[in-house]
Amino acid sequence: MVAGRRARTLFLHGLAGKAAVWDALDLPVAADKPELPWHGMADPAWSHLPDPGRIVVDVVTPGHDVVVAHSLGANLLLECYADGRVPPRPTVLLCPFYRPAPADFDWPAISYYLNEFHRTFTEALRVGETARFPEAKREWLARALRDQVGPYGWTRWFETYLRTPFLDLSRVDAPVLVVSGVDDVAARPDDGRALAKGLPRARFELLDGCGHFPMIEQPDRLAALVRDFLDEHWS
Template sequence: MTAFPVLRRKSTSDSPVRTLLLHGLGCTNAMWDEFVVHADGRLELWDVTLPWHGVDDPRWSHGEDQATALAEVLAGFDAVLAHSYTAGLLLEVFAEGLSPAVPSVLTNAFYRAGAEQFDWSTITYYLNDFHLIFAEALRWGPAARLTEQQRSKLALRLRDQIGPHGWVRFFATYLRSSTLDLSEVRAPQLVLSAACDIAARAEDGRALAQALPEGRFAELADCGHFPMLERPERFARLVSDFLSDAAGSWSPHTTDVACLELT
């Protein structure tokens, strides 16, 4: 995977918390714009365009293991903020020891506590209504000016760009979440869920936090799958408070980050 983190915002602190922002499936880094505005000044914010944004080249879903690919971009960061599909991949990276665990915010992560919690109706829901997740994102930002019909068409187009192979990658990651051994994920993890999320259930987020040795749980009311777009100030406050506290007390990486590209 050829992906290089890019600096979004410098820290105002002499002791910055170098934080990597990871978008989800079918998303771009624009989803973090409001968070960058409201985030605590101590956080040095970076982002990276991951292959599974899904709109330029669908071949991302045909090849390499995505967890291994994700692990390549994590070196040198004190903390990570990951959304949705990528939050599940990050959890896999830490659980499998592909990269050392660091304090992270797992936002709207897909998780089930046991394999028996998946049944045929689960597959039906996520297959037939997959586009509705993208329709949620289009209700915010510039796309909010469009009609509901226009947003629905765009959501279906995005689903088609991700394609069946991309959906299978997504659902396979979801299935694997129920088999992960989380006992060695020792860094503090904030599982942030939303009460009105139609995709990643808040009850599963709570179960994930309970399964993590250093797990914490927070739930945003009146919010769906994209809290950084829907409730940016509340979202930023929760994330900033956690990362400033957890990452500040955690032993930081010593990895040289000179190889990372700056804007």
């Protein structure tokens, strides 16, 4: 990394997440961790407009040397890179959603992501500060989060996923580290692997024993990966 200056790093959380999900990461960076409009139990008004990518455009500044983004945040950032609204820079994409061809989406996939949408929130509650709660309470909270996100929030997320085959990945010419978890019930490891393969300068890391929230489940391992990435690419 540059001598005498820490990388100014922007952290973008996923749908129904919160800025605090990054707190366990021990990184030598100047961190910006905004609470994004789609945070947990947020007012769903953010999803009533058709372009949530505009929020990413507003929070990523020329002063951000590096971006680390998770789930929906990762996908919106990738889309803004690919359509030229945000200049690419060294980036870590955690558990992104990606399919390289329209035919990769079928009716069973849509049924799974619609009817089992709450499972992602169940996983978050299992590994976070709510892990101490009884399972029945965590399940209730997961469904409450799903209901708070609502049909519009789900639609904005799934629209972003459906657009991934049409992204011009050749425009994302900065180094990218793509990280997926073997046990992710939301973003398949194959999604991350295919995305890294399609990007010009990407590397893929698959974390054993990890699901959709590596910054909570394996913060030390993730921090080591990010530090190595910074040492190699931020200068």
